[in-house]
Each structure stands twice: as structure tokens, then as C-alpha cells.
Amino acid sequence: MKNNRFVAAVLIPGFLFIFVFIVFPVLYGLGISLFQYNPANSENVFLGLANYKRMLNDDVFWIALKNTIFFGTVALILNLVITLFLAEIISHLPSKRWKTFFRTVLFIPCIAPVVGTSMVWKHGFIATDGIINQVLKFFGLPAQNWYLLTWPMLVIIAVFTLWADLGYNVVLFSAGVENIPKEFEEAAALDGASAFQRFLHIKLPLMGRTFVFVAIMTMADYFQMFTQFKIFAADGGRNNAAMVLTNYIYNKSFRDFDMGYASALSMGLFVVVFTIAMIQNRLMRIDWGYE
Numbered sequence: 001m002k003n004n005r006f007v008a009a010v011l012i013p014g015f016l017f018i019f020v021f022i023v024f025p026v027l028y029g030l031g032i033s034l035f036q037y038n039p040a041n042s043e044n045v046f047l048g049l050a051n052y053k054r055m056l057n058d059d060v061f062w063i064a065l066k067n068t069i070f071f072g073t074v075a076l077i078l079n080l081v082i083t084l085f086l087a088e089i090i091s092h093l094p095s096k097r098w099k100t101f102f103r104t105v106l107f108i109p110c111i112a113p114v115v116g117t118s119m120v121w122k123h124g125f126i127a128t129d130g131i132i133n134q135v136l137k138f139f140g141l142p143a144q145n146w147y148l149l150t151w152p153m154l155v156i157i158a159v160f161t162l163w164a165d166l167g168y169n170v171v172l173f174s175a176g177v178e179n180i181p182k183e184f185e186e187a188a189a190l191d192g193a194s195a196f197q198r199f200l201h202i203k204l205p206l207m208g209r210t211f212v213f214v215a216i217m218t219m220a221d222y223f224q225m226f227t228q229f230k231i232f233a234a235d236g237g238r239n240n241a242a243m244v245l246t247n248y249i250y251n252k253s254f255r256d257f258d259m260g261y262a263s264a265l266s267m268g269l270f271v272v273v274f275t276i277a278m279i280q281n282r283l284m285r286i287d288w289g290y291e
Contacts, residue, residue: 029263037260051264064248072223087173107167118231150241176210245269
């Protein structure tokens with residue numbers, strides 16, 4: 001009886017928190033998506049599934065969805081490859097002090113305000129007199145107006161995101177690498193396996209649970225990125241080349257005050273992220289470990 005009370009005392013606050021801050025907002029947003037909703041209106045017309053039909057016929061939605069999937073997929077793959085490589089390099093440093101130093105240096109951008117660093121990158125790198133144009137001029141190439149070009153803006157935002165976000169996953173992967181028993185790698189080395197073979201066939205499989213956790217959390221984060229897109233290309237860039245779903249949802253909600261349609265777009269984003277997370281979890285299922 002006492003154990004049941006203790007379990008209830010521990011779990012009930014957690015369930016209440018989940019319901020109030022996660023379940024209820026999702027259900028409320030789903031309800032709003034069925035209306036032509038504007039908080040300034042005294043009456044909001046019930047539309048049923050009209051907002052969802054409108055979404056499927058919205059060209060900007062499909063552009064934003066394509067950009068979101070492209071950005072999330074490419075940035076995720078690059079993040080995992082680079083952070084795994086850096087974690088492996090750091091694990092081979094001879095001194096614990098040097099390991100801590102490099103992890104700290106890489107982690108600093110993660111704790112810097114994204115708004116501030118985005119503004120620095122925007123005005124310092126891609127402005128007319130920014131660093132990128134200065135480098136182009138140095139090599140005798142003409143300066144570019146990056147805001148009038150289509151594809152580079154999404155690439156620039158992806159590069160910024162990688163710079164700002166690498167340190168977190170490096171720390172996680174470093175912990176995973178260094179927790180692998182040394183005996184496995186030493187035995188493989190005695191059998192003649194190269195450093196790359198030991199990493200690919202020994203370390204990476206044994207880091208399975210860490211890799212799955214990092215991949216799913218990073219994917220969910222990248223598919224919901226907003227701040228840097230709002231700073232770099234508030235209106236989505238030329239021809240909506242840098243428009244993503246989060247930015248489009250924000251514009252529909254707080255610029256156009258079309259919150260019913262924005263809620264429908266949010267439900268669309270939720271379905272996309274949830275589906276990809278389930279597929280990713282299925283493909284990366286780990287049913288074993290090591291002692």
C-alpha cells in the first residue's frame with residue numbers, strides 16, 4: 001500500500017505535466033485547425049477539414065515541406081558523420097586535459113544565444129561587405145547578393161546550424177566511445193584490424209543505443225528549427241528557397257493571423273516528424289548490448 005502511494009506520488013505530477021504542456025496543446029491545436037480561427041474575432045467559423053484540403057493544395061506548403069525534409073536530412077547526416085569523427089579523434093588524445101579542452105571549445109557555440117549568433121553570421125558573413133564577399137573579391141570574383149540567390153541561403157543556414165550544434169553531439173558520442181571496454185579494440189588490433197575497421201566494426205555497433213538516441217533527438221530538433229530561418233530569411237528567401245514549415249507556420253499565425261490554417265500546418269509538421277521518428281527508430285532498433 002505504501003509502495004503504491006509512493007509510485008502515485010512520483011508519477012502523478014509527471015503525468016499532469018505531460019498532459020498540461022504536451023497533450024492538451026496538441027489537442028487544442030487540433031481543435032483550432034478545424035476553425036477559421038482568429039483570437040480577435042468574436043466568432044470563429046467551423047470549417048471541418050477545409051484547412052487540411054487547403055494545405056494539400058498550397059504550393060508554398062509543398063515547397064516548405066521539401067525544404068524541411070532536405071534541410072533536416074542533409075544536416076542530420078552531416079552532423080552525425082562530423083560529430084562521430086570528432087569524438088573518435090578526441091578519444092585518441094593522450095591527455096584528459098586536452099580532451100576536456102576540445103570538448104569545451106566545441107560546446108561553446110551550443111550555449112551561445114542562437115538569435116545573437118545568427119545575427120553575427122548574417123551581417124558578418126553574407127552581407128554585401130561580409131566575409132564571404134571579401135574572400136570572393138580577394139580571388140578576383142564578383143561579390144554576390146546572397147539574398148537574391150535561391151539555393152545558397154539554405155546551405156548557409158545548414159552550415160550555421162552545424163557550427164552552432166556540433167558540440168552537444170560530440171560530448172554525447174565521446175561518452176559513448178570512451179565507455180566501450182578497451183579489450184574489444186585491443187583484441188581486434190591483435191587480429192590485424194586497422195583503426196578505421198576497429199571503429200566501423202567494433203566501436204560503432206557497440207555505440208548503437210547512443211547513436212540511435214542522438215540520431216532521433218537531432219532529427220526532431222532539425223525538423224523543427226525556426227530561429228535561424230527567421231533571422232536569415234524571415235520571408236523564406238527568394239522564391240521561398242529557404243522557407244521551412246516552422247517559418248511558414250509562424251508567418252501564417254502572427255503575420256497573417258490565420259491561426260486555424262497555421263494549426264493545420266502544425267499538425268502536418270507533427271505527422272511528418274512523428275512518422276520519420278518511427279521509421280528511424282524501426283531501422284535503428286538495437287536489441288542487444290554488452291556487459
